Amino acid sequence: TQLLEQSPQFLSIQEGENLTVYCNSSSVFSSLQWYRQEPGEGPVLLVTVVTGGEVKKLKRLTFQFGDARKDSSLHITAAQPGDTGLYLCAGPSNAGNNRKLIWGLGTSLAVNP
Amino acid sequence: EAGVTQFPSHSVIEKGQTVTLRCDPISGHDNLYWYRRVMGKEIKFLLHFVKESKQDESGMPNNRFLAERTGGTYSTLKVQPAELEDSGVYFCASSQGQFYGYTFGSGTRLTVV
Numbered sequence: 218t219q220l221l222e223q224s225p226q227f228l229s230i231q232e233g234e235n236l237t238v239y240c241n242s243s244s245v246f247s248s249l250q251w252y253r254q255e256p257g258e259g260p261v262l263l264v265t266v267v268t269g270g271e272v273k274k275l276k277r278l279t280f281q282f283g284d285a286r287k288d289s290s291l292h293i294t295a296a297q298p299g300d301t302g303l304y305l306c307a308g309p310s311n312a313g314n315n316r317k318l319i320w321g322l323g324t325s326l327a328v329n330p
Numbered sequence: 331e332a333g334v335t336q337f338p339s340h341s342v343i344e345k346g347q348t349v350t351l352r353c354d355p356i357s358g359h360d361n362l363y364w365y366r367r368v369m370g371k372e373i374k375f376l377l378h379f380v381k382e383s384k385q386d387e388s389g390m391p392n393n394r395f396l397a398e399r400t401g402g403t404y405s406t407l408k409v410q411p412a413e414l415e416d417s418g419v420y421f422c423a424s425s426q427g428q429f430y431g432y433t434f435g436s437g438t439r440l441t442v443v
Binding site: 221250257258259260261262305307310313314316317318319320321322323 | 334339361363365371372373374375378385386388389421423425431432433434435436437
């Protein structure tokens with residue numbers, strides 16, 4: 218069974234601090250996606266990483282896919298209150314339908330002004 | 331373009347009653363997915379339509395759940411009869427045909443009392 222474990226589960230920091238959240242698995246994923254979800258809304262896709270070792274940047278957010286494609290990290294530089302939300306990682310199932318996503322529980326981030 | 335629309339946004343029903351959730355995907359998106367998040371658990375796949383055909387319904391919990399997609403446009407998810415454990419947030423997502431680029435709706439929060 219493919220599982221994605223995210224850590225930490227909760228994170229509360231001050232504006233301007235840096236942070237890293239993690240998404241780990243014992244299984245290999247062909248790709249991993251990161252989403253951000255705000256209360257009352259659905260997840261919004263931030264990025265997809267496909268190649269082992271890949272690094273993608275989205276303004277102050279840096280996403281990395283592990284060399285073995287079993288883990289990924291999201292680093293936020295100089296966090297802003299607008300970064301507050303639930304960060305979710307998800308990857309395609311490797312059993313049958315690869316359009317079926319497996320999800321982590323998420324990291325709930327609060328950035329305090 | 332309009333996003334994925336789900337309604338109702340909230341529904342509170344009694345155990346044993348029937349509820350129908352509706353999802354209007356982005357126009358032209360052939361792929362439509364239903365996911366569910368139960369409190370404290372990760373988002374779980376329910377099923378996947380390609381146009382009007384069920385591509386994968388391996389995540390449907392049991393035969394109390396029935397999903398349809400009329401003419402390959404909107405989709406409904408009916409729960410009959412509802413049980414307490416059916417409570418959660420039901421998300422719909424659509425994509426144009428490639429794996430990447432899911433767009434999620436805001437979800438329907440279902441509470442069964």
